[in-house]
Amino acid sequence: MSDSTFGRLFRITTWGESHGAGIGVVIDGCPAGVALCEEDIQKLLDLRKPGQSRYTTARNESDSAFILSGVFEGRTTGTPISVMVRNADQKSRDYSNIAESYRPGHADYTYDQKYGFRDYRGGGRSSGRETIGRVIGGAVAMKVLEKFGVSIITFTSSIGPVRISRENMDFSLINDNALRMPQADISEAEVYLKEVMANGDSAGGVIECHISGCPAGLGSPVFGKIDAQLSKAVMSIGAVKGVEIGDGFEASTHRGSENNDSFYSDGTNTLKRTNHSGGILGGMSDGDTIILRAAIKPTPSISMVQDTVNRNNENIKLQIKGRHDPCIVPRAVPVVASMCAITILDALMVNATSEIHRLIAAYQKD
Amino acid sequence: MSDSTFGRLFRITTWGESHGAGIGVVIDGCPAGVALCEEDIQKLLDLRKPGQSRYTTARNESDSAFILSGVFEGRTTGTPISVMVRNADQKSRDYSNIAESYRPGHADYTYDQKYGFRDYRGGGRSSGRETIGRVIGGAVAMKVLEKFGVSIITFTSSIGPVRISRENMDFSLINDNALRMPQADISEAEVYLKEVMANGDSAGGVIECHISGCPAGLGSPVFGKIDAQLSKAVMSIGAVKGVEIGDGFEASTHRGSENNDSFYSDGTNTLKRTNHSGGILGGMSDGDTIILRAAIKPTPSISMVQDTVNRNNENIKLQIKGRHDPCIVPRAVPVVASMCAITILDALMVNATSEIHRLIAAYQKD
Amino acid sequence: MSDSTFGRLFRITTWGESHGAGIGVVIDGCPAGVALCEEDIQKLLDLRKPGQSRYTTARNESDSAFILSGVFEGRTTGTPISVMVRNADQKSRDYSNIAESYRPGHADYTYDQKYGFRDYRGGGRSSGRETIGRVIGGAVAMKVLEKFGVSIITFTSSIGPVRISRENMDFSLINDNALRMPQADISEAEVYLKEVMANGDSAGGVIECHISGCPAGLGSPVFGKIDAQLSKAVMSIGAVKGVEIGDGFEASTHRGSENNDSFYSDGTNTLKRTNHSGGILGGMSDGDTIILRAAIKPTPSISMVQDTVNRNNENIKLQIKGRHDPCIVPRAVPVVASMCAITILDALMVNATSEIHRLIAAYQKD
């Protein structure tokens, strides 16, 4: 049950519900001496905030991050960094139909089964606002990762059935459009979304993450495989229903001769001619770009009337009111990026112990 | 680096390389009083052993399990259960070309990068033999799970591009055919495999797992989501490149109105009309069957000549000799089942602490 | 480094420095449905606050606890409980001599060696204020423990060389005197303390903790011994230099025939005639009162001039200014109680999985 902590050496602990005093995170294990200020965090946080476009909820939340500890004279001290975002004043609202009924596709039923009791206001701890803590943690992780030359690019690779065009991918365009697609023309996805919204329905999509600059050797050969760690990290995000690395499910349809990436030497480095492996071999990073995709289900909150039951196990009709995200994918992009950043930094810190291997190796020569 | 342990309350630690004295596992946290003997383990282990069909390696390994501790008078004592499988006497073989070169798709390169050194005989710790410890742990977990009415059915749902027919699925047929497919006619997959083998190539596939009988409430709302735990468990298996729950990647192309599972009451229980969620809502089991799929890449060991480099970073041609699995999918079926069993039992034990919730609830009424 | 989290199923993560925005804790894994309000926490917190007597620092800190999450309609929800205490406005002070020099007996030197950098204001994270998060966690744990009939009594058993009189122990008097001694007459200790204070010196002491009402079987036989867990918990408190269980170090001077506690039956229960074991046998609670003692070193901050070095490794004279606790023992009493409460509740929750043993046992009879 005490599962609000993620990571081993670089570690985040998140807290807070949709309608309490606020949402926060404690980041433990961050190296000392890293320059850090609230703007570093706010920049990434703004990419997940609501109200950015017609495709996401119109709620207006400023979501300002305050650093409460762990930073002194503009630099991290190596002690826990506590960061909080206050919840905006909540209008007094009538939650009685949500309190007493189980919304399809939501965690209302499983919460009640597990705890016998739940904070039903705005989804409580299962609200999308829970991801604020993850994004704050991710922003801090990225500040450290950039010191090591690791960079993370994350984008929408499909909205519903509409996929991006791989030929025209341009990562510089990702934040220029509301859907976070790496291309200039997003009209096909927009047409699809408008039609979905006109019906009071919702859409899902796929998010893709490219992590470059990792040294070879992150992760370990058995249960600590870096792909296994990334999968847990990303699958722990609310709406994610699938994760794949490199060619993923498609690799299962290929032959070994197609899927194997040949190694070659350019005279200096050992490189791969292709990257079907997605930068990971035997659970360890191979030095190439790590590629991961996450499937996002359509938002369960829709305006249409739905069949369901109430807490007394009576069959009822339910219509969910209020403002919801017709498509959460664009706002989930920084969340996927953050969980990857946290996982990679943690692996990098665990791997720092490999210095010991090298030390030992040096001794052995004597 | 110390990542050879998996699980929290029910926990396995595996050890052993392909060519050492043996392979083993220490199972810690198993409840006391469970009837357990070597035959219970051997039955599952035999499903992963080589030499079962023309589609898997012809190596002859008996893989007999010996229980070394933790069982007294035929029952588990609650203390660690140590189980070992001795490696058959290894023929003295010439490994020099593997020792000095990096096989494409294998962990040779990443191992050397991480440790500066590796046991190159038969893949060492990255050998498929590493999964023996997982299957032993899974067999023990299944013995406990059956006491709680949880059962796990696992099967091949595709070989290369050939998928099973969903209409004719019959789980009673899974172990009647060499490919572990839940149907009588597997000829289409066999034709594909024979053609692949004739070319000295290899094939992948997809494995599907159905876990039924779980109470609602396994897992927890944030980082301990049961789908996140299962993803890590399954993605930590050597050849797995993707994991999905319920409708998985397909769900990302659907609308909310299609993907939401309506709840209904049959007068007694709260049930779902469909199971697109794959038995998990908000990271907690919803009482329905948990459905998971794992993508298996084609075996990297193929007979064709491949381009690669050696340890001196020189471009070379490599032909891998010896007997290999043209398709590892059928032998990986019990491995996927085992990792799911271990994860679910662990979650069930963590959830036992929910008894405390109920106790508290009872007190509150006073 | 990420060591600001303690516990397995009931878990606290603390954050905050002496001179930042505040001090806080995230309590994760608390059972749902427990009545909890800020007064429950404040009561214990007030026992550790400064300014309670002439023997502790005269600083005036109100230390008011605010619950930021995890409580809904007056009851815990099973999600993380975030609690914060704001630091009072800090007078602008001159820390230059502390910033540049290493106080004997303090962590200044080791901090600089580990992190190369430290928040020197008021001891930063090594300040006694760090224990605020522990006491908040302890207060919540005690609220849950009382539902299970577990109670914890903690008191001062010696101040410097002055020990309490075992014959006249009366636990009802503990909070009636400034030294938290379980007796009416504390004059001998007061005489000692006054003399120490007159010299600008400081004193240590011993704290004793009695935990009653635990079921037999908490803890486990090897590395999870309940005495080992308690030792870690208590030794992690700043000034503690020793921990013992039952007769502790004295037991090492006794013979087996003296130290063994005879079991006897009163017709209904299995009981022990003596409790030299301190309620723990083979690492598991034996149903008797658990008895633990912690040695507290004298406060390192003294008014006398001391020899030390500065950051440039130059020999200097240092006189520490400001208000300090001549004896921290009375204020450490609730801290020791809190760490024991957290450890015992965590063990109780892990032990809830023993329900599974009983379930299995029931099945075996079939």
Place this chain on the structure above:
Amino acid sequence: MSDSTFGRLFRITTWGESHGAGIGVVIDGCPAGVALCEEDIQKLLDLRKPGQSRYTTARNESDSAFILSGVFEGRTTGTPISVMVRNADQKSRDYSNIAESYRPGHADYTYDQKYGFRDYRGGGRSSGRETIGRVIGGAVAMKVLEKFGVSIITFTSSIGPVRISRENMDFSLINDNALRMPQADISEAEVYLKEVMANGDSAGGVIECHISGCPAGLGSPVFGKIDAQLSKAVMSIGAVKGVEIGDGFEASTHRGSENNDSFYSDGTNTLKRTNHSGGILGGMSDGDTIILRAAIKPTPSISMVQDTVNRNNENIKLQIKGRHDPCIVPRAVPVVASMCAITILDALMVNATSEIHRLIAAYQKD
């Protein structure tokens, strides 16, 4: 319950009972490239084996260690090192009185309360033989530690009430006498022990451990204090009832001016004039020798008739037969050393991540 694993990055998992097939350990996270053979382990293991003197049990167990995995061409590979000691063939013996009754001072009662069932032969998992796995892990840890200049000296500092003479301490004599005392004349302790043995009684004692060569900065400021970690490690050994660091309980009777260790500079290094702190300040190693003492209770197995109850809760008389250690202290010396070695190596490996601090610091200068 799954508490048979100890350590974070350097980690041991022990298994085995007194009367099963054997006793073993899986050592995970050992750096790659360390020269290791069975003799390295056997040397330390021989110091704990029975039958070494008249003061310990006369049982004859050869306790030979076999390395089953993780070593290739004489060097560790970075993968789990599995080591096993076979139990000697057990004479068929009558355990009926132990099976049905609760020996005072033993874990029989608490085991039955926790698991409802126990392997009663020779104490099962609570047997002293459980420490074999710890000593094997310790021997491997020491091999790595010596590469870093860390050395561990452990000895008996008292037997019952007889203390060693601090003036005449000579560490070179420790293994020259049966009691592992650092002095030439052990006659006073021998006189005491002979008298105890003549009465069929048993004795306890204190073990002291000096760890030198540690860099400053091992451990961390809050729950990961190196003294807290060492306490848990040592208190988890069967007969230990107390642990102290530096001046320990005696420090609680001293004044700050006596207990503070002054820093001074010798021109090059920052040093301490005294070592009351036992090499630890604020939970982090200060570069000085770490000093720890563990109180060992008298062996609970004595030949005298004792009052107790049986499993039916009936009052009975019990006389324990068989060969037992009248004083376990000398054989526990390598066990204490081993737990300290494992803890320190683990902390050293976690601390290797501090390399990252230095890297960051270097970047900041830009």
